[in-house]
Amino acid sequence: MTVVTGFLGAGKTTLIRAALAHPSAARTAVIVNEFADAGIDDVLLRTAALDVTLIGNGCICCAARSDLNRALRALYADRERGAVPPFDRVVVETSGVSEPAPVLQSFAADRTVTGSYALEGLVTVVDSVLAARTQSQASIWSEQVALADRIILTKADLVLPAGGAEVRALVGALNPQAEIADAADVRDVPGFLFGAPGRSRSGFACTPQAATPGVAPYDSFVLTFDAAFDWATFMRIMDALSAARSEDLLRVKGLVNVRGCDGPVVVHHVQHLAAPPEELAAWPPAGDSADRRTRLVFITRGLSRQKVAALFAAHLDLQPGEAAGSDRGPVMRAG
The missing domain is CATH 3.40.50.300 (P-loop containing nucleotide triphosphate hydrolases)
Incomplete structure (x- = not known):
């Protein structure tokens, strides 16, 4: 749809x-x-x-x-x-x-x-x-x-x-x-x-940016993770984020690398609600191979990338430097 x-x-x-x-x-x-x-x-x-x-x-x-x-x-x-x-x-x-x-x-x-x-x-x-x-x-x-x-x-x-x-x-x-x-x-x-099949689902690897100050009260950013997630851990993080700031979590969409799954799991969250996750058969191609990193696009209101990254880091027991990420987005190593 x-x-x-x-x-x-x-x-x-x-x-x-x-x-x-x-x-x-x-x-x-x-x-x-x-x-x-x-x-x-x-x-x-x-x-x-x-x-x-x-x-x-x-x-x-x-x-x-x-x-x-x-x-x-x-x-x-x-x-x-x-x-x-x-x-x-x-x-x-x-x-x-x-x-x-x-x-x-x-x-x-x-x-x-x-x-x-x-x-x-x-x-x-x-x-x-x-x-x-x-x-x-x-x-x-x-x-x-x-x-x-x-x-x-x-x-x-x-x-x-x-x-x-x-x-x-x-x-x-x-x-x-x-x-x-x-x-x-x-x-x-x-x-x-x-x-088209795979169009939006293969387009989550984006360069993170924030909306220009004064244009609108929205932020848009991407978090990227190298290591595969345990599904229960991922859901626990999203539940905690929703419980704390659901009104400001306008939309989350992305591809999640879940342990034990051959393809990515497509997730859609809108404030406190989440559509059922959908596992794809295979990862979309990226050049000569598939990019298996988890990529999550956040669209928020008054909820910064740093705060969301810090929540993930706390649950994944990451170091502060890893949670901060680079210019292309936080690459969080959970393994």
């Missing part, structure tokens, strides 16, 4: 419609999560005003105006009993004024849903023309950008090159870990929007 968010008028529906026309987007279900009494986006995506509708290219669309998780459960049940064609992925288009964190929290908290769907990522669509103005007027915009795995810039052709560079700098300061692309460059590449 991929969640597509973005402020009002950013162009979410236009991008999804274009992507669905691509052959590789077949077997996709789309849920339009509108909260008004009458939605428009689902009408644009669908060919008829039914709750669940075939929209061509082997794709399905349904509207969920109240409970997203209920819609996910119902759609999966319809798939299992053959009431709708089989699908391999679900794209959820949120309302333009939706905060992404509650959507991810709701997903992680529902064991029935997480037993049927795996969260691939959060994609945020940003209007290049109105980005700076919207940031100053709506705090939700900053959260949508800060929590994204990938960011797509629309209407770049309507701003001068200098303006486009300013928008990239703005969203890059809020979220230095996200991959940023112009809509014109990915309109014919549905994998960027929907998530």
Whole structure:
């Protein structure tokens, strides 16, 4: 499942419609999560005003105006009993004024849903023309950008090159870990929007940076560990972090090297909630071999990299120098 968010008028529906026309987007279900009494986006995506509708290219669309998780459960049940064609992925288009964190929290908290769907990522669509103005007027915009795995810039052709560079700098300061692309460059590449296999999960080895002071109250950083984790130890650390600072732990995602597992374990945490871990069959390739280090991306509010690193160090009995890490992120040797 991929969640597509973005402020009002950013162009979410236009991008999804274009992507669905691509052959590789077949077997996709789309849920339009509108909260008004009458939605428009689902009408644009669908060919008829039914709750669940075939929209061509082997794709399905349904509207969920109240409970997203209920819609996910119902759609999966319809798939299992053959009431709708089989699908391999679900794209959820949120309302333009939706905060992404509650959507991810709701997903992680529902064991029935997480037993049927795996969260691939959060994609945020940003209007290049109105980005700076919207940031100053709506705090939700900053959260949508800060929590994204990938960011797509629309209407770049309507701003001068200098303006486009300013928008990239703005969203890059809020979220230095996200991959940023112009809509014109990915309109014919549905994998960027929907998530190609391994795309977001192989992209966790990033250079740690902090959001520019004064831009937004978010920090984004990466912790890297050489030694494999005992799973119980890893969960004990995350439980301690969540118990102490859950409100400031906006998002944690990453690949964990767990003793006894052939591939990495994919983890997603949103504040005090955690989606079920998913073990991949093998590590994504990195050059001529696989990088088997644990890589954890943290997006926090008022919770520094140093404090999180210190907590890991305390539980892993690391030396202070090891917990501090280098410029590329703390390489913590637990072995």
